[in-house]
Amino acid sequence: NAGVTQTPKFRVLKTGQSMTLLCAQDMNHEYMYWYRQDPGMGLRLIHYSVGEGTTAKGEVPDGYNVSRLKKQNFLLGLESAAPSQTSVYFCASSIDLTSYLSYNEQFFGPGTRLTVL
Template sequence: NAGVTQTPKFRVLKTGQSMTLLCAQDMNHEYMYWYRQDPGMGLRLIHYSVGEGTTAKGEVPDGYNVSRLKKQNFLLGLESAAPSQTSVYFCASSVDSGGNQPQHFGDGTRLSIL
């Protein structure tokens, strides 16, 4: 049972570089989410998707783009990385978005922007 898998686990970028974080889930979940977690700020939603081919903005979407070309994959892109984007990024998935549906998380990508 792989659940939610995130790649890479660690990455160091220079300011201005671009990169894509990959999230894959094998639970056939419709909903997928990208969060960032910073000390003292908790988990904040960046973007989410309610199904293949659809995406929507969360609480802190600026500087990020996402794509959901396949149901099992949700990609998070940084077009021009900034030091403020240094964070731990978590992907999650759920069957539905209702409050009675738990979210299943990956183990995160630790990203440092120099």
């Protein structure tokens, strides 16, 4: 099992450019998440998905869009990149946090370092 993978690993954008970050998991997890991590800010949730075809806003959703067309993939899009979106982006997946019997550990991908000039 590859676990959670993210592409690309690094990217540099100019202000106003667009891009899509891809997250894939091979653990048949129901839930997937996109976080950003900035110095001193911890992990902040951007958007998440509780199943194929569903998405929901997290703590810091502005400027981002997501799609979950297939259960194993979760895409994060930046339509018009801004310097404030310079960050490290992590994707995570988990089985089912709402099931009492389910183990709610989130598994993380290796991260994407994005710089917006």
